[in-house]
Amino acid sequence: MTRVIICRCEDVTLADVEHAVAKGYRDIEEVKRYTGFGTGPCQGKECVALVALALARATGTPPADIEPFTSRPPLTPTPLKFFVNDPSAEEEP
Amino acid sequence: MDRRIYSGANVPRGPAITIEHEGESLRAYEGEPLAVALHAAGVVVLGRSIKYHRPRGAFCLAGHCGACLMRVGDVPNLRACQLPCTDGLATQGQNAFPTTDLDVLAATDWLFPGGLDHHTLMTGSKVMNRVMQRVVRKLSGLGKLPARPAEAFPAVVERDVDVVVVGGGPAGLAAARAAAEAGRRTLLLDEQDELGGSLLDTPGLGRDEAARRAREVAAAGVDVSTQTTLVAFFPEEDVLAAVTPAGLLRVVARRYVYATGAHDVNALFVDNDRPGILAARAVARLLLRHGVAPGDAVAIAGDAPTAEPLAGALAAAGIAFERCARPERARGRKQVEALDVDGARLACDVVAVAEMPAPASEAPRTHGVHVELRPAGGGFAVVVDGNGRTSVPGVYACGDVTGYVGPAAAAAQGAAAGANAARTL
Amino acid sequence: MTPIPERAELCVVGGGVIGLAVAYNCARRGLRDVVVLDKSYLAAGASGRNGGGVRQQWSTELNVRLMRESVALCKDFATELGVNVWFRQGGYLFLSRFPRETERLEKNVRLQNRLGVPTEMLTPAEAREIVPELDAGGFHAACYNSTDGVLFPWPFLWGYAQGAAKLGVQIFTHTAVDAIDVVDGGGFVVRTPRGALRARRVLNASGAWSPEVARLVGVHLPDYPIRHEICSSEPLKPFLKPMVSVLGSGLYFSQSMRGEIVGGVTLRDHHPTLAMGSRLRFLATYARQVTRIMPILGDIKILRAWAGPYDITEDGNPIVGEVEARPGFFLCCGFMGHGFMMAPVIGRLYAELLTGGPKHEIFERWTLERFSRPGGIEREDFIIG
Numbered sequence: 001m002t003r004v005i006i007c008r009c010e011d012v013t014l015a016d017v018e019h020a021v022a023k024g025y026r027d028i029e030e031v032k033r034y035t036g037f038g039t040g041p042c043q044g045k046e047c048v049a050l051v052a053l054a055l056a057r058a059t060g061t062p063p064a065d066i067e068p069f070t071s072r073p074p075l076t077p078t079p080l081k082f083f084v085n086d087p088s089a090e091e092e093p
Numbered sequence: 094m095d096r097r098i099y100s101g102a103n104v105p106r107g108p109a110i111t112i113e114h115e116g117e118s119l120r121a122y123e124g125e126p127l128a129v130a131l132h133a134a135g136v137v138v139l140g141r142s143i144k145y146h147r148p149r150g151a152f153c154l155a156g157h158c159g160a161c162l163m164r165v166g167d168v169p170n171l172r173a174c175q176l177p178c179t180d181g182l183a184t185q186g187q188n189a190f191p192t193t194d195l196d197v198l199a200a201t202d203w204l205f206p207g208g209l210d211h212h213t214l215m216t217g218s219k220v221m222n223r224v225m226q227r228v229v230r231k232l233s234g235l236g237k238l239p240a241r242p243a244e245a246f247p248a249v250v251e252r253d254v255d256v257v258v259v260g261g262g263p264a265g266l267a268a269a270r271a272a273a274e275a276g277r278r279t280l281l282l283d284e285q286d287e288l289g290g291s292l293l294d295t296p297g298l299g300r301d302e303a304a305r306r307a308r309e310v311a312a313a314g315v316d317v318s319t320q321t322t323l324v325a326f327f328p329e330e331d332v333l334a335a336v337t338p339a340g341l342l343r344v345v346a347r348r349y350v351y352a353t354g355a356h357d358v359n360a361l362f363v364d365n366d367r368p369g370i371l372a373a374r375a376v377a378r379l380l381l382r383h384g385v386a387p388g389d390a391v392a393i394a395g396d397a398p399t400a401e402p403l404a405g406a407l408a409a410a411g412i413a414f415e416r417c418a419r420p421e422r423a424r425g426r427k428q429v430e431a432l433d434v435d436g437a438r439l440a441c442d443v444v445a446v447a448e449m450p451a452p453a454s455e456a457p458r459t460h461g462v463h464v465e466l467r468p469a470g471g472g473f474a475v476v477v478d479g480n481g482r483t484s485v486p487g488v489y490a491c492g493d494v495t496g497y498v499g500p501a502a503a504a505a506q507g508a509a510a511g512a513n514a515a516r517t518l
Numbered sequence: 519m520t521p522i523p524e525r526a527e528l529c530v531v532g533g534g535v536i537g538l539a540v541a542y543n544c545a546r547r548g549l550r551d552v553v554v555l556d557k558s559y560l561a562a563g564a565s566g567r568n569g570g571g572v573r574q575q576w577s578t579e580l581n582v583r584l585m586r587e588s589v590a591l592c593k594d595f596a597t598e599l600g601v602n603v604w605f606r607q608g609g610y611l612f613l614s615r616f617p618r619e620t621e622r623l624e625k626n627v628r629l630q631n632r633l634g635v636p637t638e639m640l641t642p643a644e645a646r647e648i649v650p651e652l653d654a655g656g657f658h659a660a661c662y663n664s665t666d667g668v669l670f671p672w673p674f675l676w677g678y679a680q681g682a683a684k685l686g687v688q689i690f691t692h693t694a695v696d697a698i699d700v701v702d703g704g705g706f707v708v709r710t711p712r713g714a715l716r717a718r719r720v721l722n723a724s725g726a727w728s729p730e731v732a733r734l735v736g737v738h739l740p741d742y743p744i745r746h747e748i749c750s751s752e753p754l755k756p757f758l759k760p761m762v763s764v765l766g767s768g769l770y771f772s773q774s775m776r777g778e779i780v781g782g783v784t785l786r787d788h789h790p791t792l793a794m795g796s797r798l799r800f801l802a803t804y805a806r807q808v809t810r811i812m813p814i815l816g817d818i819k820i821l822r823a824w825a826g827p828y829d830i831t832e833d834g835n836p837i838v839g840e841v842e843a844r845p846g847f848f849l850c851c852g853f854m855g856h857g858f859m860m861a862p863v864i865g866r867l868y869a870e871l872l873t874g875g876p877k878h879e880i881f882e883r884w885t886l887e888r889f890s891r892p893g894g895i896e897r898e899d900f901i902i903g
Contacts (some may be wrong), residue, residue, distance in 0.1 A: 001145070001202045001203050001205070001206050002363045002364055002422070003145070003147075003202075003208070003363070003364065003366075004361050004362060004363055004364075004365060005147075005359070005364075005365055005366040006361065008142070008149070008152070008158060008159060008160055008359070008366055009143070009158075009159035010143060010144065011142050011143055011144035011145050011147065013208055014361055015208055016208055016210075019208070019210065027559040027691070027692075029559055029562070030559045030560065030561070033561055033566065033672045034212070034672070034676070036776075039821075039822075040143070040159050040753075040821070041159035041162060041170065041172075041752060041819075041821065042157060042158050042159040043455070043821060043822060044455070045157045045158065045356045045451075045453070045455065046152070046153070046157065046158040046159070046356060046357070046358055046359065046451075047358070048451075048472070048473070049358060049451040049452075049466070049471065049472025049473060050358055050359070050361065050451075052466050052472070052473070053466070053468060054361075056466070063466040063467070063468055064465055064466060064467075066466050067464075067466075068454070068458065068464060068466075068473045070824075071325075071454075071455040071456075071458035071459050072325075072796060072822040072823060072824055073324055073325030073327070073334075073459065073796050073798075073801070073822070073823050074323075074324040074325060074801070074820055074821075074822070074823070075322070075323045075324065075325055075455050075456055075459070076156070076284075076322040076323065076324075076336070077170070077752055077819035077820065077821050078322070078324055078336055078819055078820055079243070079816065079817050079818065079819050079820075080751075080804075080805040080808065080809055080815055080816055080817075080818055080819075080820060081243040081245075081246050081247060081805070081809065081816040081817060082247055082336050082340065082341045082805075083341065083798075083801045083802045083804075083805035083806070084246040084802070084805045084806045084809055084816075085246050085247065085248060085249050085340070085341070086249055086341055086343075086798060086799075086801075086802035086805075086806075087249065087802075088330070088797075088798060088799040088802050088803075089799070089802035089803045089805070089806040090785060090786055090799070090802075090803040090806075091806070091807075092615075092764070092766055092767040092769075092807060092810075093766055093767060093786075143753060167817075168817050169752070169754065170752045170753075170754075170819065211602060212601050212602055212673050212676070213600060213601060213602070214602060215602075216596045216597055216599075216600045216601065216602060217597070218597065219594065219597050222596050222597055222602070226602075226604065226605075226606065226775070229604075229775060230606060230756055230775055231756065233753070233755070233756055233775055233776055233777040234753045234754045234755040234756060234776070234777025235752065235753045235754065235755070235777065236752070236753075236754055236755065237754065237755045237757075238651070238754055238755070238757050238814060238818075239814060239816075239817045239818070241814070242809075242813035242814050242816050242817075243809075243813075243816025243817045246809070246816070324798070324801075325796070325798075327795075327796070327797055327798045328795060329793075329795055329797055330797055330798050330799065332798060334798050343798075
């Protein structure tokens with residue numbers, strides 16, 4: 001099937017983003033939650049700017065007024081084993 | 094098939110080895126990234142996508158996008174472009190049945206031509222809704238659970254420095270050198286196994302120039318940690334955490350300089366995710382850093398600053414290519430075979446997408462720095478003044494993360510930001 | 519900026535799951551002129567930041583009964599509201615390390631069984647039959663109820679919001695309440711940057727922010743916000759059936775319908791804060807504890823961590839009903855991080871109260887005034903995850 005993929009990790013299409021905007025989800029955080037874009041292994045590295053620009057077009061918002069979604073740790077998918085010996089880890093009570 | 098064309102000093106290769114991809118033995122070289130070795134052997138479909146089971150292949154070859162996840166050995170969801178080959182390495186495409194090439198679940202893609210709004214799918218009947226949910230649960234996820242527990246829990250290394258520079262491309266190398274030459278204890282972190290960043294993929298600069306600048310950095314007394322990926326800066330704990338092959342790295346620093354560069358982004362056109370469609374810089378990387386011919390007929394789509402150097406490199410290597418505008422559509426069911434562009438059909442087996450790369454601002458954003466969406470700058474650029482200062486005291490940024498500037502300007506910005514970070518201590 | 523209406527019968531402050539559930543149910547019962555205001559986007563607060571657990575394993579009869587109904591409502595949510603919430607009844611498995619914890623579980627299981635919830639006590643070996651990857655060493659016992667489950671929080675909000683909007687409820691996001699004037703002779707004027715609204719009744723459903731909102735009408739609330747951190751892994755093929763939780767540490771994790779392992783743990787600091795940053799200490803604590811009981815997860819990659827506010831009360835129960843000293847001002851807050859799973863039933867009961875229907879006992883027992891009444895408190899001690 002033919003699709004314009006905007007978020008490769010989660011198979012989110014440009015049409016999905018436009019559909020979310022049409023449903024009234026206009027904030028980038030809402031569009032993230034509704035479409036799932038930016039929630040996969042790249043955490044938006046490839047797509048957040050593309051979606052933000054698509055959102056600017058679809059909502060008529062000036063790009064400078066659009067903020068990215070919150071940057072959350074870890075910035076790269078990180079195996080749990082790397083955190084286990086961190087000195088700040090709390091033991092079970 | 095063996096697409097490797099260069100060998101010798103410019104493309105250092107380890108000993109020839111054998112890897113097993115889905116039961117087939119392929120030749121590779123020790124240390125060569127898995128995605129590169131597979132591309133060299135003609136394997137470009139590396140797995141299937143999470144929802145529609147669309148074929149997936151490498152895109153950025155830089156460890157940023159999520160296009161090349163594979164099961165390697167016992168571990169799922171590993172980026173094939175960041176995984177060095179070793180003898181006997183066993184690899185498998187994911188989310189495909191029975192094989193990556195012939196995935197019957199790709200029917201999902203055809204069942205929902207208008208897209209799949211999973212929010213409203215089959216909400217009309219209780220019975221159908223329950224059946225649907227059971228099917229969705231069965232099909233969910235990407236990789237399978239690891240076959241065995243982790244062998245060991247890595248150690249933790251703590252570092253205390255004056256200046257930490259994140260990113261070892263032209264901006265970061267210059268920043269680290271300037272800070273160290275000003276007498277500051279400086280630590281340079283880079284995620285790749287060799288310093289240089291975009292220098293490595295720039296014709297005329299390349300590995301020799303990267304090595305020269307890396308020697309200057311070492312001579313200035315900079316402490317270097319390669320293969321180091323960031324976890325985040327944690328403001329409440331005032332620690333920058335990263336992961337190295339040796340374990341978790343906790344860095345306490347008085348100044349932070351972000352020279353994280355820019356991520357490659359795709360262009361928006363129909364079936365823009367077909368394997369064989371790569372970022373222009375990734376195509377350059379295949380050729381210049383790994384000595385692998387990207388394909389027999391390359392289409393360079395778009396006119397971002399990454400297009401021109403690639404065209405020069407392909408011409409020098411004698412590889413057929415054509416430049417074109419942003420396409421309307423890609424053709425080819427499993428991998429790209431042609432582009433529809435400007436009303437014509439352009440046959441190609443590799444597309445190099447030359448879109449403006451997006452500033453890699455997610456790391457400085459964990460400090461809370463101000464960013465701005467700049468269409469001409471590729472995305473959310475960190476806002477800096479002429480001294481490289483961001484909106485957060487003690488945090489600096491330089492190079493493409495402030496909006497795409499290219500290697501020459503990045504080095505100048507880096508030198509200024511590094512010197513200023515050092516001077517304010 | 520779209521102005522808000524000049525008048526409303528009911529103004530709900532807070533567009534989280536509680537406020538939207540009440541608004542939807544009120545509209546269903548025929549209440550007109552309901553307006554919901556939220557200072558951010560829908561799902562910005564605790565409602566959009568939780569792990570989606572829905573359980574009937576509680577320690578007081580009232581909570582068990584309420585949650586039985588919530589589970590029944592969750593099962594039919596997708597077909598009633600037209601939005602999938604991916605409610606999966608894989609059960610809840612609680613693990614205890616010490617005999618005194620096991621005694622607590624046994625006491626609760628007796629209560630739950632009496633009320634028709636089929637929870638059973640298990641040996642550690644039996645727990646491993648449900649979760650084969652579990653390292654059951656060091657555990658004393660477990661309890662399991664197969665009818666508990668997990669769902670996706672966000673669509674739950676959208677379902678209520680869309681359902682409410684269809685019935686005429688007006689929802690305004692990015693609309694902060696700056697002031698609430700008390701009008702002599704009854705009613706309120708709610709002031710926002712989009713204009714002022716005259717409301718006969720106001721419902722404070724603003725969760726962690728409820729003390730701030732109550733202060734606008736001179737009401738002091740005893741609840742306070744604390745931060746709870748949580749994280750999500752890469753997507754994996756389905757292998758984990760239940761939500762797993764360790765009683766002593768508050769560790770919990772489950773597998774979502776997208777395949778991610780979503781989990782959290784209780785950190786030792788409990789100071790009031792509305793901060794929602796993530797900490798390395800959380801990732802470290804979660805990693806150490808979860809790999810101890812599930813060693814297979816050591817190579818599993820975390821994709822992102824985030825935090826949300828728990829709205830804490832002294833006795834572990836919410837604060838509901840009309841404030842005696844401020845007629846027309848209603849409360850629905852203090853849900854201890856469990857507002858999500860309680861919202862379906864609370865929404866129904868609250869709508870009955872506001873539309874002249876029956877007054878449920880929660881409006882006698884969980885009032886603001888109970889905190890100042892001798893013997894007014896019955897403690898809920900099964901506050902986990």
